[in-house]
Amino acid sequence: MQGSLITGTNFVAVDNVSKCFGSTIALDNVSLEIGAGEIVGLIGPNGAGKSTLLKAMMGLMKFSGRLSVFGQNPMSDRKKLLSKMSYIADVASLPGWMRVEELLRFVADTHTKFDIARAKQLLNDTPIPLSAKIEALSKGMKTRLHLSVILAINTDFLVLDEPTLGLDVLVRRDFQDRLIEDYFNQQRSILITTHQIDEIESILTRVLFIKDGRITLDINKSDLKTKYLKLLSTTNVVFADPSIKPVYQRQLPNHTELIFENVDKALLAEYGEVVSPSLEDLFVATNS
């Protein structure tokens, strides 16, 4: 990308951002943009650079390269930037000593875009009473409360860092449903980081894989199905055309899994069952 950063339609513009810790390269010339109407999953194992990238985006760390969030420089305009977006750094971080009502009032006093009536309305659908002390709530309810507060902040960009870490499956599913129902629309975007790929696969519209500080895959979910195919074969697969090669191959007890990139589905169907690969499959395929 040449020239100035695009700020009109993109919430986030990352341009050749690098970061070194001593001799370790945490981010290696990362470039990406996030626009409206996207649910982007930034997926990578621990130490891949996803939290480094997020830290750079939230103005918590110096870096080389250019980066803008809502047209703001995250390092120098952190407060301004946070006033334009919603951000959950950690779902287990609400202050336990506060009552729910005090929390709402505090956010209302400090975040101009917070709609306290909306927050109360969202909490109405939960068993959380306004008078409850936060430390008395279960982990799932704390998450629900945090999400209700964040969803009542009327911004167009929501950043969630490992939002479902340590939550059981029911709470996790509920969390995702709330995101889609109460927040997401064509004008808004969500960026989620996670190392648990299968957890959020279903809600994403776009997938970013990150490994060793590099973006290894950046693809829209809708393109995934046509671009990547998984072949489950019980026989030895030999193609007449030698240019057709799987990007990844895995031997299982009863069959072989092969993942192909840009190969005609009909061609593969002769050798066995052809399905869409899961994100986990793709992650392994693109990162090994």
Added chain:
Amino acid sequence: MNTFIALIKREVAEHNSLWRVPLVLLGIAFLVKLSFVFGNLSFDFDLASRLNLDASVESLLSTAVGKVLKETSDFIAFVMYVVAIFYALASLYDERQDQSVLFWRSLPISDTETILAKLVVALAVVPIVVVVLQSIVAVVFLGTQSSSYLGAYFSYSLGELGKTLLWSMLPIISWCLFCSQIAKKSPLMMALVIPLVVTVVDWLFLDGVIADTFVINRFTGVDHYTPTVLIIGLIFSAACLTATIAKRGERF
């Protein structure tokens, strides 16, 4: 402005010793007063007549009651300074311990605002509480005559309070906030041990000037408050606060 008031309210709500200790002190004062009225404590002289005879400043403060009340007022100030110090030691450490710092920092509030709010609580809210408490206690014991006593007491105590805040409390609180931000295990230990080591080393190997300016002078009272000590204290406080703000900014 909304943000700053919300931050102050948050501090007072979170650190309940800031209002519980004053309430306890008031409760004790009321108990003693009740004992004078209904119980076993009694004045062995007629207070009202003493006050009416000669209401000049020295005489008011030198009456037996005046003396006791002055001691009580000084004690209230001392207790509240201790409360302020423990508050400062806890405030940044606690939010790191319970991870709530991640939540606070996810809102559009700068670290400078947060640290300044904490400083204002320790150095403005607490002194206001001190003056209000001293006034209420005086009213409880002296009733209508309390105004002349308070006039006499505050005419010298407010100046001392201001000096104590500038010369002693500002550097102490700034130092405590810094320790609270960076101590791994115990901010209290850090806040005590480092000045202690500095003092001992200075006494044993140097001429004692460093220990005197940075540590000893802060505790020896108004008589030793010189402008140089004040300026060094201000620079030291600014350095502590700047470092605290920077360190909090490194937290994710």
